[in-house]
Amino acid sequence: MLEIVLFTLSRGAIYALVAVGFVLVFSVGGVLNLAHGTLFMLGGYFTYLFYGPLFGGRWLLLAIALAVLSTCVVAALLHAVLLRRRLQSPSYVMVMSLAVALFVEQCLRAGFGATSTSVPGLLAGSQTLMGVRLLQLELLLFPLALVLLLVLWAFLRHTAQGRSVIAVAQNRQGALLVGMDASRIVAGTLVLSAALAALAGALVAPTITLVPSIWAYWLVKAFAIAILGGLGSLPGAVVAAFVLSFAEVVTTFTLSDQFADLVALLVIVLVLILRPTGLFATRSL
Template sequence: MEILILGLVRGALYSLIAVGFVLVFSVGGILNLAHGTYYMLGAYLTFIFCSLVFQSASTGGLLLSAALSLLSVGLIAALVYQVLLRPNIQSVTYVMVMTLALALFASEIMSLLFGVSGASIPSLVEGNTRIGSVKVVNQQLVLIPVVLCILPGLWLFLKKTRMGQGIDAVAQQRLAAILAGVDADRALLMTYSLSAVMAACAGILIAPVSSVVPDMWLFPLIKAFAIAILGGMGSLVGAVIASFLMGYAEVFTSFLIGEHLSEMLALVVIALVLIVKPSGILGQKMR
């Protein structure tokens, strides 16, 4: 039961991180190495709004801080895309170098402002819940209903709205979408911002039970990369499946061997999948 619940929670977290990463790749064909930065900014901006601006740890204050954090991250991502990425978006090397530089720069800024020891954010839902013989932190359990709302909501957005259908069309066949009148540049801008907001949401939800530190951007980036490769680069369904496979695999490894080795699993997955099945579960073969 403990493995079942903890794997579900970890898989929900990973899916929230990885789906946005894969969505940007499928629409723009770019590897966004700043993806983890938005995860970090979501946590830090919530801390700033909650502790420094509103100075309130109430549920209302936390929810307002989280909402403003998501809005801020979305605007920051849009600005980053327009100013730094858009001028040379066709260059894979430029985008990778620029987004990595952005991640390192943001990490250094947070170190200067808040130090390397980290910050703390109050839990949105306090206490624990006992499920059978397993006691789970309520803040972690919040991830499950949130993901159950966000992922179907994302699917409905992509399939049922005009903007979402444009994004979906660009992801499937960019040239045909452009010929059909879709603004591919606007679609990528919206995708990049949406991806950043999803990563920030994951950072906000896990921050109360994790460490809010300047180098926390590296963890989601490695996980997102491993999950994208395992699920298949460009496949959103593959990313969701791979997220839960990764979550349960890490929990099993942690129980059987040790938590310190479970963190190495993502790197092992990347190597094995590239050797054995480069296309991943549902994606196209990487070139």
């Protein structure tokens, strides 16, 4: 049972970082960013480039920081070049963001090949915690995610920029009437979500199979968590991340990890049928 709890916390921490960014963009922009999984993937690939070939396995924190920054630049360009003028059209944003995801996948295939890319271990070794053996990296995931989520909560609640984000999410027209630049706020939210997704990708890149098509896997995870928690609810996304993580870990221990990958898809179907509003029916940042 202890193994299930520890693995649920480490996996749920990454799920929460990815899903919170996805839900944040939907809450503020009212659109589904289907390139969100790509931002996670780019975090992993940029980490490989900076920490591996360019830095030779040195300057870990700098490599992660540059990987996150590079992904944020990609997100900013995505908004400025393709999305800024058409944010009021959800269908356009979905199609264009999906096209971007497929384009990036093909670029990575051309540059890295279709096979998996080996990312150097960010932290070597493992430790035994209460009889359960975990990688050093896995031990850091939950406390690090907790700190980041608390910082995000404090930013949204206690800064002028954060309150502007909440205002646009709650009433976009009202925010426009009082002089807020909704387009700029949406752009900043997209960059913030990219930073969270890229950091998650950078942290777990050494422990996963990094291939150009992995963006779809993580997009499904983020979408399943958003549906389960209630689209537009950040607290719901955090809770749902650990609920999904627990379900997958239990499935892995009792059946097989192959069945665990089907849990997210099953969650989407069941929630849409039984409770379309998700665990948290109201939109809340």
